[in-house]
Amino acid sequence: MCGIAGMFDTRGKRDFDRALMQRLNDIQFHRGPDEGDLYLEPGLAFGHRRLSIIDLSTGQQPLFNEDGSVCVVFNGEIYNYQELVPELEALGHVFHTRSDTEVIVHAWEAWGEDCVQRFRGMFAFALWDRNQQTLFMARDRLGVKPLHYAFLADGTLIFGSELKVLTQHPGLDRTIDPLAVEEYFALGYVAEPRTIFAGARKLQPAECLCVRRGHPIPAPRLYWDVRFSLDNPLSLEDAGHELVDRIRESVRLRMIAEVPLGAFLSGGVDSSAVVATMAGLSDMPVNTCSIAFDDPAFNESAFAQMVADRYRTNHHVETVKSDDFDLIDTLAGLYDEPYADSSAIPTYRVCQLARKHVTVALSGDGGDESMGGYRRYRMHMMEEKMRGAMPFGVRKPVFGLLGRMYPKADWAPRVFRAKTTFQALARDSVQAYFHSVSILRDDMRRSLFSADFQRKLGGYHALEVFRRHADAAQTDDPLALIQYIDLKTYLVGDINTKVDRASMAHSLEVREPLMDHPLVEWLATLPSGLKIKGQEGKYVFKRSMEPLLPHEVLYRPKMGFSVPLARWFRGPLKQRVRDAMLGDTLAATGIFNQGYLRHLVDAHQSGARDYSASLWTLMMFEAFLRSQGLAAPRVVAGEASLQGCM
Template sequence: MCGIAGIFDTQARGPINEELLSRMNQAQFHRGPDDGGLHLEPGVGLAHRRLSIIDLSGGHQPLFNEDHSVVVVYNGEIYNFQGLAKELAEAGHVFRTHCDTEVIVHAWEEWGESCVERFRGMFAFALWDRNRETLFLARDRLGVKPLHYSLLPDGRLLFGSEIKALLTDPSLPREFDPRAVEEYFAYGYIPDPRSIFKAVRKLPPGHTLTLKRGDGRLPEPREYWDVSFRPNGVHDLNEATDQVIERLREAVRIRLVAEVPLGAFLSGGVDSSAVVAMMAGLSDRPVNTCSISFGDPRFNESAFAEQVARRYGTSHYVESVDPNDFDLVDRLAGLYDEPYADSSAIPTYRVCELARKRVTVCLSGDGGDESFAGYRRHRWHLHEEQVRSRIPQWFRGPVFGLLGAAYPKADWAPQVLRAKSTLQALARDSVEGYFDSVSILDNATRKSLFSSQFKRDLQGYRAVEVLKRYASRAPEHPLSRVQYLDMKTYLPGDILTKVDRASMAHGLEVRVPILDHEFLDWVSGLSPDLKLAGRQGKYVLKKALEPYLETDNLYRPKMGFAVPLSDWFRGPLREKVRETLLGEQLSDTGLFDRKRLHWIVEQHQSGARDFSPAIWSLLMFGAFSSQLRPLCVSPLASSRIAHRHHP
């Protein structure tokens, strides 16, 4: 993996600030510790940090075509680059390296903007064509690799893999986007294309952005791909399981090309175990596998990982993680460059740290739940949809709404007795109901957190609009519909962001075969009842894997990474919570109701209520704003008061 950054003057061919470009590049040193390079010419500057994976001696970037009129900086891997290179060579293009980067410049020359449709892999790149005076930005189909950009008031466009590269320019406006704040406290992350800063945007997955000098405006990104959910004609379970294995094996195979040590994460769950099983069948050497163990048996899957490792004779490495690993709280805020509230970022950071001791490239099982309907909320949504289909909204809305309001909130009770959220969800329409199930803080809690002035700034905006925007183009089947919503929001915004930042912090490349776009698109076309059969999520995947994995690995209850937040906030982090939530750190932003924050802290620390999701979200928001305090202001605070080549 790598890090890219750059500056483009959309209006003129003036000199580029080389010192600023160097700072942007160094801000992302962790993404590419092996090599770095700059390219400057009038009106354009490109920067690159390299983590060497393929063609270790010949893959230096920025990389040019034959006459140096086209240059690219690139982050990712294109797995079909050898076939594309052969096709382009037959068309007359001359290659000087054996790396996938060079394919991009020649593919641009041959196919223009549609070149991205030929690439199979994960990527984010910026390409400058001097003859056309065009800058071309692109991001892979699922959003495995990130790309951020900002058009400054002086007409310069900044871009980078991470926001921290853009923040090195003191002229970048630092005002928070109120809608991003609302979205963060709903989802726990800020969905594409918004960022915490009004002036910064994320290029959405499956989109490109083309800028021509002198246009005088920032065009809208162009979508070049979307998951289709088009029926693939496979209805028989046996045929489906055979094809799942065949296609997954192929997606894994093309991701085994590397000139550095390669391995896999192995949690012992279905998805990572499936990837390891496929790798073992494709390699004549033991697969390197890494996992972490927890002292708390509720979260410890290491025994199941060991079971898979023994079956396939892997070189298995395990490290024990302190369940009270809360020292990472402040470090995480610096990794993500904006508020990010998925607490599983802590164990993810640690497993990446472990993996990097042994390998440079790691395959993961991310994407299995989104592709094969593996989340419990998918099953609950189908149950709720059955009720919605039988009872009209005019009746459901007032009746279930009243019951939901009257039903007591029972955080202490068993799950089956916590009917309040279910009743509230049934009172809503399909999208509002699913929004309720994915929100970390419900509408009422978010509203109570915010100050009166900030609620006025929001002008009635609610984070559910993110889902509504995608729902307008989603498949009709209720299961496919919410899978599509997850793929557009939770997958890139939470899961892939978490893994990218955690892995890149350690100079580790992570490849995700289940998110191979050809495999994913085929899986999307399977009948929904092959994915969720009764109470069994990922049904067809588990049936396909029965010859490859033990029953315990396939059919035990889902565990996943978790940390004991509730206990932390009443114990070792008690004072940090009070200092952050009740001190000046949050109050100075003007975003929050101080009385409400005080009530939340007292209720949680007394044991009367469990407000750990709200406290964690606020704690991470506070850590983020504290780290960037000299440079970043909220909407309210701002109203009250920052190797080179020549052709």
């Protein structure tokens, strides 16, 4: 795993300052502490930080083809590189290393932009072809590896694995994008392709960008997409057998490494299945790592121990105190833009633990999205049946009124908490799903944002992110539609972002076998009834794993990697949250309604309401501003279309 950075003159061949390029590269030293190098020529500067995993002796970057005319900097792993080498050699290409990186330069020479179609893995890379005067950038299909970029006013294209690379450049416009703020407070992250800064963008998953010097700048191009055909005729039994075989192949490819390798083991179904599969492929005990919590309500380490005992893994456990909240400022610096998933805290800790024992760790991320594991999927499906029983013209006024009138009852048993359900039934499917996953829902964001900031939004609504992806989904199946949306949004903006930054902070490579794109494509052919059956999510997956995992692990309620925010904000963080919400930093932005901020704090700390998720989202925004030195950031009026993201 590595960090990449670079500058490219899209108009001419200006010389770039080597010291500036060094700063851009060094700011992400943590991504690759083993080696680092620069390459500069007129109009181009590449930087690379290396975490050595494969071909430890000769895999240095930037890496060139035989005559030095093609150069690449690359972050990730091409898992099928050993299959591609003989094919490229048969075409006359000569390899000088044993690294997967060299496959990229020769694949570009052989197949041009279509080279990305041949790669199986997680990757973000930038490639320079001097003969064609072309810079080519690409990101993997599921967005496991990040790539940020910006076009500056003087024609310079800058890029980097992390946003902090771009902010090192004095020419970057660091004006806050109001549309990104709207997305953040709805979703808890800034959705691709935006960043929090108006002047920077993220390359979206499965996108490539080909820029030729002296030519107009094109829009990024999508080179892959998943289609939920749901037309696979396999029986439950046959689908289960094939699923096990496909997971085994994916795990096998991800066990190739020349450094110590292990796995995260949370005690959930996905990570347990990965560990069980690894154990079946290895002659040696698997190294596993788990985090335990001293609060029983959040501790699932006993289930991890069951799996560790069954497969006799080298199991490492560390207990995290339930008041492990001293990472707030650390996380703000890691993520470079507002990021509100509080499970980043235990994720950071488990990566910290794993790096003591291994350099590469396999995870179970991606299983919920592809196999229907989230509880919200089952709730959405139940609501869809109710929506289908009544025309929208009737539902909207009836349930809209009930949603407005019914009291909010966070304190009550779930059966009496009907307000959210009524609100969902008054919406169409995409609106309802957006409503269900929003951290601060529409009415809360309207109350939160100042009148001036709402004018700057120009009518933009974060729902447009979901609408855009829903329009591309090519399915009207209720489950498949929201799975597709999650694969494009939550998996990328939340899960992959969380794991990449937390792991790279500790120079740990994390590999995700359940995000293998052939596996994801195949799962999209399975009927939704094999994924959710009644109240059971991941139905075919759990059935297929019954011979390999304890029943208690497979069929217990999902816990997730959560932390006790509500208690923190009424106890040890009571004063800190009050200072953050009502202090000068948020007030100086002009974004927020100060009276509503006070309401959130007072209502939560009095016990009248549980606003812990909203307060955490605001705390991380405030911590981001401080980490960036943005005491009074400039916020410009946004465009309500995606044109501003190109």
